[in-house]
Amino acid sequence: MEKYELIDMQKFDRADYFYYFMGVGTTIEFTAKIDVTKMIERCINDSLNFQAVMLYQLYKAINTIENFKYDVLEGNLIKWDKIVPTFSSMNKNSKLFFILYADMQETCVEYNEQYRKTVEEYANSTTIVPQGTLPENIFNVSCIPWLHFEHFSSNSKTMENKVAKMITFGKYEKIDGCFVLPLTIQISHAIADGYHVALFFEKLQEELNLM
Structure with missing residues (x-):
């Protein structure tokens, strides 16, 4: 299991905010447009899968924001040392x-290869979680590559003692x-506010601009 730190609620x-928003089950969501021009160029030049590279960049950006962990x-x-992405395939x-x-890797190229092998292995899956179990220290990532949307929302019944962490990107x-x-x-309002979301988008764009 990934390393984590137990939070002392007396000092937190x-x-x-945590107790209040866990009680009412509030989830906040924001949609923003990000510039992926340099990322597309990198994918073409190095023959990398777009979703794999996006997952890697999301992993790097989200782990710079303490609240998301x-x-x-x-x-x-608790606070995980790192959180890692799950992703949708078809x-x-x-x-x-x-x-x-x-499994997350040290470099984008190495993760791209791990992603490729995983997608190929489960390409003919007929169940929603074909690997059976997933790590506990995850954030969920979905891709809707057929639609350039202005906003996306996915609502589900609040699960007791759970915090939502979900990212969806489109075309x-x-x-x-x-x-x-x-x-x-x-993301669950119990652990993060709009300020933390803004930091995430800022960090993600910085990472994408460096590609």
């Missing part, structure tokens, strides 16, 4: 999607000479 400066484990608030015959996990389009991609992040 967000304790009141908070979670509830066995009834206790059975091309049935057109049904499923959720996969590929990129060329606008004013740049390729822009819509990305929605949904």
